[in-house]
Amino acid sequence: MKQIDGEQLQRLIDGHGAALVLYARQWCRVAEDALQEALIDLLRQAPPPDRPVAWLFHTVRRRAMNLARGERRRQEHQRRAGRQREAWFVMDPDAGLDSEELASMLHQLPALEREVVVARIWGELSFEEIGQLTSTSSSAAHRRYRKALALLGEMISREEDSDGNHEQEQRVADRSGT
Amino acid sequence: MNKNNASPIDPERDSESPGLPEQLAKVERQLKKAQPSPVDLDIHVLEQAAFPNPRRQANNGVSRRRRYRSAGYLVASWVCGVAVGALAMFLVRGPDAEKKISPVATAKHEESPEPREERAILAEFPVANAGKETAPSNWNAKEAAILALTMSKGVLGYEQGGVELRAGMYLFPEAGESLERMASIRQSSNVDDNEPTATESFQMPARGLAPKSETTREQLMREMLGGSKDVIL
Numbered sequence: 147m148k149q150i151d152g153e154q155l156q157r158l159i160d161g162h163g164a165a166l167v168l169y170a171r172q173w174c175r176v177a178e179d180a181l182q183e184a185l186i187d188l189l190r191q192a193p194p195p196d197r198p199v200a201w202l203f204h205t206v207r208r209r210a211m212n213l214a215r216g217e218r219r220r221q222e223h224q225r226r227a228g229r230q231r232e233a234w235f236v237m238d239p240d241a242g243l244d245s246e247e248l249a250s251m252l253h254q255l256p257a258l259e260r261e262v263v264v265a266r267i268w269g270e271l272s273f274e275e276i277g278q279l280t281s282t283s284s285s286a287a288h289r290r291y292r293k294a295l296a297l298l299g300e301m302i303s304r305e306e307d308s309d310g311n312h313e314q315e316q317r318v319a320d321r322s323g324t
Numbered sequence: 325m326n327k328n329n330a331s332p333i334d335p336e337r338d339s340e341s342p343g344l345p346e347q348l349a350k351v352e353r354q355l356k357k358a359q360p361s362p363v364d365l366d367i368h369v370l371e372q373a374a375f376p377n378p379r380r381q382a383n384n385g386v387s388r389r390r391r392y393r394s395a396g397y398l399v400a401s402w403v404c405g406v407a408v409g410a411l412a413m414f415l416v417r418g419p420d421a422e423k424k425i426s427p428v429a430t431a432k433h434e435e436s437p438e439p440r441e442e443r444a445i446l447a448e449f450p451v452a453n454a455g456k457e458t459a460p461s462n463w464n465a466k467e468a469a470i471l472a473l474t475m476s477k478g479v480l481g482y483e484q485g486g487v488e489l490r491a492g493m494y495l496f497p498e499a500g501e502s503l504e505r506m507a508s509i510r511q512s513s514n515v516d517d518n519e520p521t522a523t524e525s526f527q528m529p530a531r532g533l534a535p536k537s538e539t540t541r542e543q544l545m546r547e548m549l550g551g552s553k554d555v556i557l
Contacts, residue, residue: 152371185365185370267352302354
């Protein structure tokens with residue numbers, strides 16, 4: 147096999163495209179452009195990389211950083227893109243978390259912790275691969291992952307508590323109103 | 325958490341990280357339930373972006389191959405031509421080439437530069453016994469005088485000085501020493517008049533090339549034609 151064909155590329159997009167776009171959103175607002183450029187690079191690779199998913203995360207990261215630098219240079223374009231911000235997650239009523247809330251929580255994480263969480267949970271990379279991706283050791287990546295989960299757990303608890311308080315206040319208001 | 329909600333594409337999507345406390349594992353499962361927004365990318369657009377104008381690339385490759393092939397044919401034919409030419413030259417001009425030289429070519433090298441026709445005429449000319457024999461009876465006086473003058477000015481004069489006659493040489497020997505000198509030369513030489521050879525050599529001083537008298541050729545001709553046949557010979 148000399149190069150990745152269209153069928154293999156389609157499987158990669160179906161299986162990991164969303165996670166890669168989410169990963170690219172850590173740096174730039176035009177995350178799909180970063181993924182598209184990375185996929186084009188992957189098509190040109192001969193021979194293809196041994197681990198295409200990890201390779202794509204590397205390339206998407208680099209592309210997203212380049213695009214982010216371009217975005218910083220064009221602040222007007224950045225503001226326009228900010229107004230057209232897309233949702234990071236699919237709205238799912240069965241999921242415990244709201245997509246916008248989850249995106250907001252991820253935004254509140256430190257950059258490296260956020261990157262590790264996205265690569266591990268939605269990118270399904272091993273800690274060794276995450277360590278190579280972030281230029282750290284696998285144990286350091288694991289530590290950051292645990293720290294990020296702890297921070298996200300606190301945020302989720304706070305959110306659930308605030309939701310619970312809000313519902314309780316709503317019930318009290320309903321009762322007083324009746 | 326319910327693992328049945330995981331993506332059908334990859335069953336390992338819900339795999340938990342090992343060594344996590346229960347609280348963190350719960351957060352992890354909660355996060356994995358969220359699905360990132362899907363992407364909509366056109367494979368054909370990507371392929372076109374990766375390989376712009378693939379047909380043209382293929383054509384370039386084909387034309388390049390054809391160019392290389394034709395260049396190879398050209399070089400091969402040139403090498404074959406050189407080899408065949410070298411073989412032919414070896415066969416024609418090999419070590420035995422000297423033996424194959426034709427007799428005609430050898431004979432050309434042996435030709436003498438001396439004027440054989442004039443030598444033949446000289447042999448026929450009756451001067452072997454100068455003063456005793458006369459010219460053939462069918463010759464008139466004018467022809468005999470002209471021939472004698474020519475012989476004395478040309479061939480004989482040079483032979484006496486030992487100068488070899490060559491093409492383009494300006495013949496102008498001394499006019500006054502015509503017949504007597506010619507006769508004495510013919511007598512003193514041991515050459516067989518009937519068989520003149522190309523190896524004859526005569527000694528002639530260089531001064532013989534320049535005329536001593538002021539007499540012009542026209543005056544000399546007139547003087548000689550005015551005399552009798554016996555005087556000339």
